[in-house]
Amino acid sequence: MVDTRxxxxxxxxxxxxxxxxxAPARRAGESRVERAWGVLGSVPDPEVPALSVVDLxxxxxxxxxxxxxxxxxxxxxxxxxxxxxxxxxxxxxxxEDGLGxxxxxxxxxxxxxxDWISEAGRERLRAYGIxxxxxxxxxxxxxxxxxxxxxxxxxxGSAQTERLSAFGSTACKAMYRCLTCRxxxxxxxxx
Amino acid sequence: xxxxxxxxxxDLRARYLLRVADTCLIHAQRQxxxxxxxxxxxxxxxxxxxxxxxxxxARALLTLVGEGAAMPVDEDQLAFxxxxxxxxxxxxxxxxxxxxxxxxxxxxxxNLFIGTWLxxxxxxxxxxxxxxxxxxAGKAVKEARYHVEHASDWVVRLGDGTEESMGRMxxxxxxxxxxxxxxxxxxxxxxxxxxxxxxxARSELRANWQAAVAAxxxxxxxxxxxxxxxxxxGSRGVHSEHLGYMLAEMQHLQRSYPxxxx
Numbered sequence: 001m002v003d004t005r006x007x008x009x010x011x012x013x014x015x016x017x018x019x020x021x022x023a024p025a026r027r028a029g030e031s032r033v034e035r036a037w038g039v040l041g042s043v044p045d046p047e048v049p050a051l052s053v054v055d056l057x058x059x060x061x062x063x064x065x066x067x068x069x070x071x072x073x074x075x076x077x078x079x080x081x082x083x084x085x086x087x088x089x090x091x092x093x094x095x096e097d098g099l100g101x102x103x104x105x106x107x108x109x110x111x112x113x114x115d116w117i118s119e120a121g122r123e124r125l126r127a128y129g130i131x132x133x134x135x136x137x138x139x140x141x142x143x144x145x146x147x148x149x150x151x152x153x154x155x156x157g158s159a160q161t162e163r164l165s166a167f168g169s170t171a172c173k174a175m176y177r178c179l180t181c182r183x184x185x186x187x188x189x190x191x
Numbered sequence: 192x193x194x195x196x197x198x199x200x201x202d203l204r205a206r207y208l209l210r211v212a213d214t215c216l217i218h219a220q221r222q223x224x225x226x227x228x229x230x231x232x233x234x235x236x237x238x239x240x241x242x243x244x245x246x247x248x249a250r251a252l253l254t255l256v257g258e259g260a261a262m263p264v265d266e267d268q269l270a271f272x273x274x275x276x277x278x279x280x281x282x283x284x285x286x287x288x289x290x291x292x293x294x295x296x297x298x299x300x301x302n303l304f305i306g307t308w309l310x311x312x313x314x315x316x317x318x319x320x321x322x323x324x325x326x327x328a329g330k331a332v333k334e335a336r337y338h339v340e341h342a343s344d345w346v347v348r349l350g351d352g353t354e355e356s357m358g359r360m361x362x363x364x365x366x367x368x369x370x371x372x373x374x375x376x377x378x379x380x381x382x383x384x385x386x387x388x389x390x391x392a393r394s395e396l397r398a399n400w401q402a403a404v405a406a407x408x409x410x411x412x413x414x415x416x417x418x419x420x421x422x423x424x425g426s427r428g429v430h431s432e433h434l435g436y437m438l439a440e441m442q443h444l445q446r447s448y449p450x451x452x453x
Contacts, residue, residue: 078244078327081243140333165234166237167236171241
């Protein structure tokens with residue numbers, strides 16, 4: 001496995017407005033799979049720490065194999081450099097909670113879509129300063145005409161915004177600026 | 192000491208998939224030459240982000256081809272340890288980029304041509320009889336759609352722009368158009384893919400590609416050049432003089448430091 005330590009900057013200190021919840025306290029009679037979902041809900045995405053790997057919809061399935069847990073993960077983008085790091089974080093979090101051994105498998109189909117981002121995740125994304133994606137639907141063939149669609153400023157809520165660039169600090173985001181509060185912000189593109 | 196070349200799989204299925212994979216790989220490498228040299232920071236970031244998507248798409252297909260080979264190889268061996276003639280990318284992807292003195296207009300036009308072709312290819316490959324190929328395509332088609340949007344936006348902006356930008360787009364169009372015939376030039380690997388349900392023959396993409404590209408060029412006030420009898424042959428392994436130099440740079444680390452990881 002590729003050692004990805006040091007490849008990514010340290011996460012910012014969580015802010016109460018967007019911090020992920022801690023893993024819930026252990027409940028009596030809770031199954032290993034239920035416990036695992038709770039733990040994974042507190043594992044941040046390395047590039048968007050306001051979202052957990054569950055909020056993003058990356059974790060598709062958790063199966064108790066008897067001998068351990070088998071996790072199916074669907075990557076966000078074909079070239080996402082965080083894929084290996086996400087898998088490592090999942091394994092580490094579950095093993096630290098005593099749920100190991102854990103195996104992670106890649107599941108390509110159906111392809112990941114921003115429509116899988118949870119409602120709670122969208123709110124935390126906005127609080128973090130990233131305008132959440134609109135619904136993208138099933139159409140992958142026709143040309144994109146997102147320019148006409150207004151993206152609300154996550155800072156002040158104004159609909160008077162303009163796009164600066166189709167791509168941002170990562171492939172999943174575009175750069176915008178608000179014409180009301182004059183602040184720049186990122187938009188998570190629907191895909 | 193240098194790492195010797197591998198013998199890549201050469202059956203019709205592998206050749207068909209390697210063409211798409213290698214076009215993504217070589218296009219990604221060329222486009223990434225803009226890293227640190229984009230006309231504005233936002234475009235520098237956009238071009239490198241798209242390269243990353245292309246590299247990921249190439250990796251997924253190379254992994255699949257390598258696993259299925261009689262003598263299995265991994266995606267790194269396929270990407271870095273083949274001889275020039277074993278790369279099956281479309282010639283268009285390997286033509287000099289920024290380092291060859293070409294400009295941004297050339298880069299965005301090439302993105303329009305290759306991006307539209309890949310977008311159409313991925314759409315069709317979503318229905319591939321090979322579930323792995325269909326899965327890779329299902330992801331890639333969404334990314335390609337954003338690449339086409341970016342390229343179209345710039346081709347229109349520059350073509351229908353100033354006298355200077357329009358002149359540069361015209362020159363880019365004249366020099367790149369010759370290489371677009373190859374995108375639809377069928378051979379036995381295409382025939383086999385169409386017959387086995389792996390994917391479409393390249394020629395099946397031509398009508399939709401021409402319609403999509405013509406619409407953007409019309410918006411950009413650019414006239415379609417005449418077709419030429421010239422045929423490039425990169426997808427058969429016979430490349431322009433430019434690929435070898437690029438591979439020398441791309442392969443250097445893996446050749447000089449066998450199995451090096453970092």
